[in-house]
Amino acid sequence: MNNILNLTVSPAAIAIIGGGFSGSLVAANLLRNATMPLSIKLIERNSEIGRGVAYGTPVDCHLLNVPAGKMSAYGDEPNHFLNWLHSNGYEEVTPSTFVPRRVYGDYVQATLKAAQANASANVQLEKIVDEAIAIETKSNNTIVYLSSGQCLHVQKAVLALGNFPAILPAPLAVLGKRYVKDAWSADAITNLNPEDAILLVGTGLTMADAVVALHQQGFQGQIHTVSRHGLMPCSHKSTNPYPAFIEVENAPKTARGLLHLVRQELRDALIKGQEDWRAVIDAIRPIIPQLWQAMPLLEQKRFLRHVKAYWEVHRHRIAEKIAEVLDAAMESGQLIHYAGRIQSCQEFENGVDVRICERGTHKDIVLQVKRIVNCTGANCDYRRLQHPLVASLQEQRLIRSNTLSMGIDTAPNGALIDADGNASEMLYTLGTPRKGNLWETTAVPEIRVQAANLAQELLKSLNPKPDVTTFVLRKPAMLFRQLFDKESSTYTYLIADPESKIAILVDPVLEQVERDLQILRQLGLTLRYCLETHIHADHITGTDRLRSLTGCLGIVPENAGATYADNYIADGNMLELGNVQICAIATPGHTDSHISYLVNDTHLLTGDALFIRGCGRTDFQNGDAGSLYDAVTQKLFTLPDDTLVYPGHDYQGQTVSTIGEEKHWNPRFAGRSRNQFIELMKNLNLPQPKKMLEALPANQHCGRVLVAWDYQI
Numbered sequence: 001m002n003n004i005l006n007l008t009v010s011p012a013a014i015a016i017i018g019g020g021f022s023g024s025l026v027a028a029n030l031l032r033n034a035t036m037p038l039s040i041k042l043i044e045r046n047s048e049i050g051r052g053v054a055y056g057t058p059v060d061c062h063l064l065n066v067p068a069g070k071m072s073a074y075g076d077e078p079n080h081f082l083n084w085l086h087s088n089g090y091e092e093v094t095p096s097t098f099v100p101r102r103v104y105g106d107y108v109q110a111t112l113k114a115a116q117a118n119a120s121a122n123v124q125l126e127k128i129v130d131e132a133i134a135i136e137t138k139s140n141n142t143i144v145y146l147s148s149g150q151c152l153h154v155q156k157a158v159l160a161l162g163n164f165p166a167i168l169p170a171p172l173a174v175l176g177k178r179y180v181k182d183a184w185s186a187d188a189i190t191n192l193n194p195e196d197a198i199l200l201v202g203t204g205l206t207m208a209d210a211v212v213a214l215h216q217q218g219f220q221g222q223i224h225t226v227s228r229h230g231l232m233p234c235s236h237k238s239t240n241p242y243p244a245f246i247e248v249e250n251a252p253k254t255a256r257g258l259l260h261l262v263r264q265e266l267r268d269a270l271i272k273g274q275e276d277w278r279a280v281i282d283a284i285r286p287i288i289p290q291l292w293q294a295m296p297l298l299e300q301k302r303f304l305r306h307v308k309a310y311w312e313v314h315r316h317r318i319a320e321k322i323a324e325v326l327d328a329a330m331e332s333g334q335l336i337h338y339a340g341r342i343q344s345c346q347e348f349e350n351g352v353d354v355r356i357c358e359r360g361t362h363k364d365i366v367l368q369v370k371r372i373v374n375c376t377g378a379n380c381d382y383r384r385l386q387h388p389l390v391a392s393l394q395e396q397r398l399i400r401s402n403t404l405s406m407g408i409d410t411a412p413n414g415a416l417i418d419a420d421g422n423a424s425e426m427l428y429t430l431g432t433p434r435k436g437n438l439w440e441t442t443a444v445p446e447i448r449v450q451a452a453n454l455a456q457e458l459l460k461s462l463n464p465k466p467d468v469t470t471f472v473l474r475k476p477a478m479l480f481r482q483l484f485d486k487e488s489s490t491y492t493y494l495i496a497d498p499e500s501k502i503a504i505l506v507d508p509v510l511e512q513v514e515r516d517l518q519i520l521r522q523l524g525l526t527l528r529y530c531l532e533t534h535i536h537a538d539h540i541t542g543t544d545r546l547r548s549l550t551g552c553l554g555i556v557p558e559n560a561g562a563t564y565a566d567n568y569i570a571d572g573n574m575l576e577l578g579n580v581q582i583c584a585i586a587t588p589g590h591t592d593s594h595i596s597y598l599v600n601d602t603h604l605l606t607g608d609a610l611f612i613r614g615c616g617r618t619d620f621q622n623g624d625a626g627s628l629y630d631a632v633t634q635k636l637f638t639l640p641d642d643t644l645v646y647p648g649h650d651y652q653g654q655t656v657s658t659i660g661e662e663k664h665w666n667p668r669f670a671g672r673s674r675n676q677f678i679e680l681m682k683n684l685n686l687p688q689p690k691k692m693l694e695a696l697p698a699n700q701h702c703g704r705v706l707v708a709w710d711y712q713i
C-alpha cells in the first residue's frame, strides 16, 4: 500500500517528560534534525526549562565539576559552549575554566532557543509547565496524563526524569524542622548563628556544594560531615591526555581484575613520567559502559560493594577553587569529616544529638548540631521512588527496575524494557535511569551523545524509509548549485536539504560572500555550515565572514593546522542536513590533510585532489604525489563509475565529470604507474599561486584576515 495515503494531516508528536539537560537536548536535537512535520511537547514541572537539579542553583560559587572545554551540548561541535560563553560576555573563559552552574543553565536554555529558531517551519516545540503523572500505551499511540488534568496524545514519549531526591537515611526519619532534605535550598544554609554546628550527611559533591555555599554566606560555625567511608572528592588538575590502555575485548571481567589493571597502569604511568593519576582514570571513561556490560552481575555487585566509593571520589572531581575552600576549612578545624554510620538522632529544643558509629573502631561519636542536611546524592532506585509517573509505569508493567537497583532496564537504543523483557517501540529514556545498564551515564559528555542518538532513533522510527511506491512522490533529495569565482577559478558548492531549507557551502570564497548570501536569501535557505576541503593557497576562504554574518559554523579537515574552526572533520565522518548526507573521504596529496566529500552517494566534491582531466599540484603545503596517487586510484576511483565529479577548480570552463570518465581520460592517472605519476608531478615547475602569501595565513584562521601593522621608526 502507498505510504503517502496513510498520512494524517496532524504532525507526528513526541512528548519529552522532564526539561532538565537530558530532555532539553533531546528536544534540541529533534528540532535540528527533523524534516517531517513534528510537534515536540517538552513537559517540565518546574517553571524553568534547561536547568534541572544541577543547573538550577542561583549560587555563583556552585561551579561545574567539568571544565568548560568539555561541556558542549553537542558532541559534534566541541567548542559550542566555549563559543557561546565568548559571545555572551564571558570572554575570559578558557577550556579549563570551571564556570558557575547557573551560567550553564543559561547556555542550555539558549541552545534550545537557537535550535527552535533554526528549526524547519513545520517542526514545533511546545513547552508545557506541568507534571506528567501517568502514561498509557495503546496499539498506535501513547497518552500522557498531566496533573492539570490535560492529556496528550503522542506517538512516542521520552522519560528524561533525571535525578530524584535522595532518600532519607532511616535514623533521620524521626527529625522534624531540624532536618533539611534539599541541600541546595535556602533552608540548608540560612538562619544559622556563628556558634551553631551543622551536620552534612554525605561527603560527595553535594557536600562540597553545601560547604562552599556556607562559606560564601560567611558561616563561622562548625561543619561536621559523615559518610560510610568518609572519602572526599578529589580535585581536578590539568593534565596531558593519556592514551587508551584497556581493550574492551581483552579486559578483565572482574572488579578485582580491573582494579588491578588500573593500579598497574597508574604505577607504569608514573614510571613513564605521567605525573598525575587523573589522566589515567580519564582514559578509561569512554569505554566504561562496555567494560561494565562485559562484567557478570556478581562482579558488578562486587564493584559496587568494594570499589565504588573509591571510584566515585577519583572520577567525580571538584574544581581546584572548591577544593581550596574545603582544604582551608579543614585546616582551620571548621570542617571535620567522620567515617561511620549514623546510629540515632534525638531532637531537643535547641538542636539534635547525633550518635555515629565510627567505621573500623566501632566507637561512638556524639555530636550536637543545630541542623542536619541531607547531602547523600541522588536516588535512582526505582523500587523506592515516590513518583506518580513511575508508579503508573510500574503498575502497567511498562518498566522493569534494574537488578542492581540503579534505574530501569533499557535496550541499547534507549527503549524501555517492560516487565516481560520486551523493548518498547513507544517509550524511551536517557541519562541517570540507564545507570544500571551503563554505569557511566549521568554527566553531560555521556548524555549529549545519548540525546543525539535518541533523537535520530525517534525520527527514524517516525519516518521509516518509504517503499518503492512512494518514490515518485518524493521531493528532490537535495538542492545542489555550483558557483564560480572567476579570479581564482574556484568552484564553491551550495548544497541544501529542500525540506528543512538548511544549507552548507563547500569552499566559499571571500570575494563572493555577497553573491552567496544573496542566493541563500533568494532560495530561503539557512546556512548552517561552511566546509573546507583543505587550506587553500590561491584564495581566501569566505568562511569567517559568512560565519560572522550568518552564525553558521566553520568546519575544517582535522590536522589542517587551522585555528578558529568551530569543528573539525575526519575521514569517515558524516555530516547530515536533513535528507542530505555528506561523507568525508581523506584524500591527502595536494595537502596532507585534504578531504573530498561524497554527497548523497552521487556527487563527489574532489577539491584539489582530482580535477576534470587533471589534479591539484603537490609541491607545497606538505603535498605528496605518492599519497595523491594512492588516494585517487585507491579511494576515489573505487566509487561507482557514474559518481559525478565536481572539482574545486577548473581553468577550461568544464563543470562536471564522472569517476568513469576520469578513470579513462584523466591524463595524470590513466595508464600511469605510481612512480610515473610522481615523476610527472615533480617536473611540473609551476609558479607559486599569486595570492599564496596572503591566503595561507588567513585560511589557517578560517579566513580571518589578520590586520598587518606598519611600524615606522
Ligand SMILES: Cc1cc2nc3c(=O)[nH]c(=O)nc-3n(C[C@H](O)[C@H](O)[C@H](O)COP(=O)(O)OP(=O)(O)OC[C@H]3O[C@@H](n4cnc5c(N)ncnc54)[C@H](O)[C@@H]3O)c2cc1C
Pocket: 017, 018, 019, 020, 021, 022, 023, 043, 044, 045, 046, 051, 052, 053, 054, 055, 063, 064, 065, 066, 130, 131, 132, 133, 160, 161, 162, 163, 164, 378, 389, 430, 431, 432, 442, 443, 444, 445, 447
Ligand atoms: C548538583 C549537581 C551538579 C552536577 N554538575 C555537573 C557538571 O558539572 N557536569 C556534568 O557533566 N554533569 C553534572 N551533573 C550531572 C547531571 O546529572 C547532568 O549534567 C544533567 O544535568 C542531568 O540532566 P537530566 O535532565 O537527566 O536530569 P535533571 O537535571 O534531574 O532533570 C530532570 C527534570 O525532569 C523533571 N521531571 C521529573 N519528573 C517529571 C514529571 N513527572 N513531569 C515533569 N517534569 C518532571 C524535573 O523537574 C527535572 O527538571 C551534576 C548533577 C548534580 C545533581
